[in-house]
Amino acid sequence: MINVLQRRPLVGLLLLVILNLFLLSVQVRTQDGQLLLRATGLLAITPVVAIIHAVSSGVSGTVRNIADFRTIRESHRTLTTENRRLKLEIARLRALELAVGREKRNSRLLEYYSFETLPAAILMRRIPSLADHLVINAGTRDGIDLDSAVITPEGIVGRVLVASAISSEVELLVDVNAAAGAVLDGSRIMGVVQGDGTGLLRLNFISSTENVEPGELVVSSGTDRIYPKGLPIGTVVSAIRDGVYQEIHVKPTVDYSRLDEVEVVLKKP
Amino acid sequence: MLGAALLLELVQLWVLPNFLQLQLILIITLYVGWYSPPGKAAAWGTVSGLALDYLLGLFLGLNGLSKTLLGFASSYLGRWMPDEARAMRTILLFIASIVDQLMIFAILLLLGEPFPQPSLLIILLRAIGTGIVGTVFFRLYDKIRFPPTDFRRLQEGSRL
16 A cells, blocks of 8 residues: 555545545444445445346347247147137127027027037148148047037138047038038028039028128037037128029138138047 | 644533634645645645544545645645745645635535535635744744754854
8 A cells, every 4th residue: 555655646646535434334324224335335346237238138048049949839839729729718708798699598509509610730731632621640549539529719610520539531611512501690590501513502402582691600510510500601692593592603702722720629528 | 733723622612602602723735735745735634634524424525635735735725825925825725725615615515415504794704814823834834844054053063
């Protein structure tokens, strides 16, 4: 210290000033009773600590992000599946809500709308020679049976036509051989939808006396014992009165060309 | 000398009114600084200031800080000024006294501590008293430390 005072007086002066300031800050308290030393010390050290924290958290966050990168795809897949399931649940509940409004006294109502689903990915979009069929990665081992309904939150996809242990072939509703019980959502007029091979559906057995407007929603009636009741099938594109029954074309609510995953309705034991 | 100055500082607090209280420790600090290198002057200022703070029951470092800075400044001023410029010394003592008092008020103000409202008249009166007494002290102590030498006799002695 003496050497510093002699050789570098300005440094010595600075040290002595700091000593006096330190002594003062040790004794003096701030208005809220804190020691000035601690208050100013905290104030002085906060930016440093904040910078260190920001740097360290930035570095650790980057490292963690890199480490997490591998799990992101899996996480995304899980969330997507969950999202689909929830959407489906919402659709089911919405249908149930509508039905409750209409059929309050039906004691077996819940059975129509209560179903479990199994998510499945599409392995093959088009089977050669069978354009309106696809293959999914779930089979009998997962609880899938023949005629299990295949749906999405947007609506009905089709039914399981062939089931192996690990995969299943699904017949789309737009196939010419496929059909489903349907009902016009607004008027509650019941009919049967059938694929016409052009990507559209035909709603059959609707009397020409009934008034059907384009844009009207067609939902599943549940009468076929395959598809759950109340799920969207499509919207009326055109309705032509021709003879006893009308010729009604329905556009499916599901975009079959963009299907990635579907839900298979598990049959009740 | 420091002990005596401290004792006098304490005594004058009891017996003298505020405006007549002299800054004896300041005078000694300036004197030491005048004839010492800056580092030593600053260290002396710190020690004497802290001693004064302790004795008067003030915050340790209050006078310590002010005396440190003034002692340091005094050392540089002592280098540039001839010892014969006594009027200049008085003025410097006067200015240093004002600076010392204002510095203490400023430190207390910055620390948010309560302090008596400074009266310009009292500050000036104390500065005048400190300037005058300091000048006398400087002159007397110079005479003790550096007694007058008769160079004529020294020359004669060397011939003999």
